Amino acid sequence: MPISGLVVTFGSSTEQHSAAIEKLRDIPEVEIGDSGGSKLAIVVDSKHKRRDQEIWNAIQDLPGVTDLAVAMVAFDEEAHSVTPDPTDVDPESDANTESEGGGVVAGKSP
DSSP: OEEEEEEEEESSOGGGGHHHHHHHHTSTTEEEEEEETTEEEEEEEOSSHHHHHHHHHHHHTSTTEEEEEEEEEEEOOOOOOOOOOTTOOOTTOTTOEEOTTSOEETTOOO
8 A cells, every 4th residue: 555745835835725635635545634834734644556657647637736745655464463362461461360260251350
């Protein structure tokens, strides 16, 4: 999953490009950040590299956009769900208590 921190540069102040910024808001994978002068910080968090590229192209085609600079790109793998092992408990932890049958139960408080 690509996550991109980008800086969109407009030909003039961001205040003069509200229509383009509204189009950015319409893209579900885009989060709008801070703006100053002609620059607007955004984050693009898409599921696939292809979709990431489509979004970048759409941003560059918006009216008034003169540049799209990359501040950061990361490729996060989807988290795999892990089932906790019930035998993997810390005997020193207060979160572990004895059950009625004498066994250790993780995550219960006395």
